[in-house]
Amino acid sequence: MGTSAEKDSHTASVRRDVWFESGGVRCAAWLYVPTAEGGPRPLVVMAHGLGAVRGWRLDAFAERFAAQGWVVLVFDYRYLGASEGSPRQLLDIGDQLDDWRAALAYGRSLPEVDPDRIAVWGTSFGGGHVLRVASEDHGVAAVVAQCPFTDGPASLLSRFRAGPLSMIGLVIAAVLDVVGSVFGARPVLAPVVGVWWMPAFLVSPTAIAAATKLIPAGSRLSPRTARVLARLPAVGKGLSPTVETGGQPFRPGDTAVGRDTIWGVMTGPDGDSANAIAARLALRLPLYRPGKDLRKIAAPTLLCVCDDDRAAPARATARLAAGQEHVQVNHYDGDHFDIYVGDLFERAVADQIRFLTTRFTAPAGR
Incomplete structure (x- = not known):
């Protein structure tokens, strides 16, 4: 249609x-x-x-x-x-x-x-x-x-080498997400990309900056994410200029994502997206x-x-x-x-x- x-x-x-x-x-x-x-x-x-x-x-x-x-x-x-x-x-x-x-x-x-x-x-x-x-x-x-x-095993090994402690954090988040899903709770969100200390699926010193190069020009970060980057500038180092950290604020609850997250919610000309997915996937990835x-x-x-x-x-x-x-x-x-x-x-x-x-x-x- x-x-x-x-x-x-x-x-x-x-x-x-x-x-x-x-x-x-x-x-x-x-x-x-x-x-x-x-x-x-x-x-x-x-x-x-x-x-x-x-x-x-x-x-x-x-x-x-x-x-x-x-x-x-x-x-x-x-x-x-x-x-x-x-x-x-x-x-x-x-x-x-x-x-x-x-x-x-x-x-x-x-x-x-x-x-x-x-x-x-x-x-x-x-x-x-x-x-x-x-x-x-x-x-x-x-x-x-x-x-x-x-x-899956090869990707799991690569992820573990990139940040063993944060990998443990990701697994804990995944277990909590699965348990919460049994009781109808909203998903526990984990970042898709991040730096070594973040419980992200993909971790590297340049992952965040590199990923933002894919984001359409005019995309804006949620207020919560912008505040995090202001307090931790190293996290946003190399952020693509296509992403606006200021400008007119928006309500993440009104976007397709439906909620805010410190990992990143964005709205832009091509729709809404987030640097976050349900953590439960981490328990399935090694089997795929x-x-x-x-x-x-x-x-x-x-x-x-x-x-x-x-x-x-x-x-x-x-x-x-x-x-x-x-x-x-x-x-x-x-x-x-x-x-x-x-x-x-x-x-x-x-x-x-x-x-x-x-x-x-x-x-x-x-």
Whole structure:
């Protein structure tokens, strides 16, 4: 269902706000449709990573794909961003996989789409999801996984090395969150990115600054978060200028996030988001190993791996991809968030377009 339309003269496409249903919940999405006339077109279905939303630079990738004459569907998972669902900021692996399946079903129903030329594109945690989904859905023509989360134990070990004490804090928060959920309490929120002493899922000295480079210009921090940064300037060191720490205050309770948190609530031109998700996920992450599904995927698969990645260790991904003839691994110098911006973004998106072009123009059955 389209609710608005916006023409992008650079990509010669129209972006519509649409939604599809998953598990009884409406997931919000952008649908890019090229303006030029033509028959059924390839489709690229896209979603983000751990707690992130589509406005965090997925539009930059989508515009490049739409410029190739492809239809592009970019969605937010339930409980996050512009999508519906309660409690907010919950990340359930099974639910997110169901959201991917629902997005593919919706994409296949579109009259503009060639159902034999559909690719799934996921980044970070979503990069792991597309491996799991493509291993089950052999109708997918191509897979692109960027900085993919492939191996829970490897990511857990990397996180423990980055901050053992704060890792213990994250686990305690996760246990409290699970116990509270039994009694209907609101989720205990833990930061997605943070510095060594924070009970965050991803910890490094530059994680916060690097992650904010993905945030749309004009985004504003909640008053509570702005006060924390004022008292602890080291936490916000290198914060992207796209994030405004002052300006007109807003009420976090009125945003899609629905509450404030010291870890960061933001509102901006592309919606509301937070540097926080339900802590209970920390107990599930070590058990999630979507990289093992690589051998079950029938479609050609491109893995774009950052060699200094601390959230999704490159060595584990390369090991799981070794010997898989249908898997291509491209390596890039950088950490987890570097591939979304600047020169690495340009290199990666060009490589992805070349890969997808080859698959979308290949004869049927190949």
